[in-house]
Amino acid sequence: MSKIDEIAAAVGAGKAKIVGGLVEEAIAEGANPSEILNKGMIDAMAVVGEKFKNNEIFVPEMLVAARAMKKGVEVLKPYLAGDTSNTVGKMVMGTVAGDLHDIGKNLVIMMIESAGFEVIDLGVDVPVEKFLEAAADPEVKIVGASALLTTTMPALRDTVAALNKADFRSRIKVMVGGAPVTQEFANEIGADAYTGDAASAAERAKSFVA
Numbered sequence: 001m002s003k004i005d006e007i008a009a010a011v012g013a014g015k016a017k018i019v020g021g022l023v024e025e026a027i028a029e030g031a032n033p034s035e036i037l038n039k040g041m042i043d044a045m046a047v048v049g050e051k052f053k054n055n056e057i058f059v060p061e062m063l064v065a066a067r068a069m070k071k072g073v074e075v076l077k078p079y080l081a082g083d084t085s086n087t088v089g090k091m092v093m094g095t096v097a098g099d100l101h102d103i104g105k106n107l108v109i110m111m112i113e114s115a116g117f118e119v120i121d122l123g124v125d126v127p128v129e130k131f132l133e134a135a136a137d138p139e140v141k142i143v144g145a146s147a148l149l150t151t152t153m154p155a156l157r158d159t160v161a162a163l164n165k166a167d168f169r170s171r172i173k174v175m176v177g178g179a180p181v182t183q184e185f186a187n188e189i190g191a192d193a194y195t196g197d198a199a200s201a202a203e204r205a206k207s208f209v210a
């Protein structure tokens with residue numbers, strides 16, 4: 001079994017205590033940090049999601065897998081993130097109301113910070129008003145919102161609709177993402193950008209301030 005397969009197995013089994021060590025070992029062996037993230041962790045979470053859908057595992061197992069992934073990401077962060085000393089702009093980011101999923105949002109924040117942005121993390125289950133309040137800061141250039149559940153896509157719609165009505169709308173760009181979100185949905189709700197992964201989110205954010 002390759003080290004990346006070992007990481008995927010440990011994330012899938014929720015073995016938070018060993019994931020960090022395995023990531024260190026993989027790095028020491030010369031594994032590519034993005035490959036560790038994509039194949040060792042994100043793919044492993046997709047398997048966890050499939051098992052949950054098929055009733056092979058339940059919420060507690062999903063939760064421990066998420067904790068294990070977070071441990072791995074903590075160790076991986078310095079290898080993925082670049083020089084953050086030059087701030088290119090301020091961004092607000094949160095997971096929409098009713099939604100507690102934060103791994104994807106945190107990855108997006110990590111990549112966007114490494115692209116030079118200062119990110120205000122509003123956390124999870126963020127009401128529309130909190131997005132509006134944070135986005136009212138005149139220094140904010142981008143507002144990002146994440147939704148992981150089909151049932152919270154309406155909250156994403158509401159969030160974007162409220163931002164679209166705000167008097168500061170022309171100052172900001174609105175970015176959306178999350179597993180159930182599509183380019184089509186993003187167009188429909190009036191967001192400026194949709195990306196399917198964290199690295200492209202950072203690229204897109206950079207393009208807005210270039």
Ligand code: B1M
Nearest residue numbers: 049099100101102103104144146149150177178179197198
């Ligand atoms: Co939840 N969950 N979950 N869960 N969970 C999913 C999303 C699900 C698909 C599993 C499944 O059934 N196959 C399913 C949703 C089904 C649906 O909506 N149709 C589901 C469900 C049903 C639920 C509950 C309702 C379960 C229950 O209680 N019965 C419940 C809801 C709680 C709530 O939010 N109110 C729930 C709870 C949980 C846990 C708390 C146990 C845990 C979350 C822990 C945490 O986040 N701290 C959890 C987990 C871990 C998952 C899965 C297994 C993994 C999610 C994840 O972290 N993926 C997930 C299955 C899956 O996604 N296949 C599942 C890895 C992450 C890196 O990917 O977040 O997609 P993702 O982010 C990507 C991109 O989407 C993108 O970039 C990221 C990195 O590349 N991206 C953006 C994300 N945001 C972006 C923003 C951008 C741009 C790109 O611009 C701003």
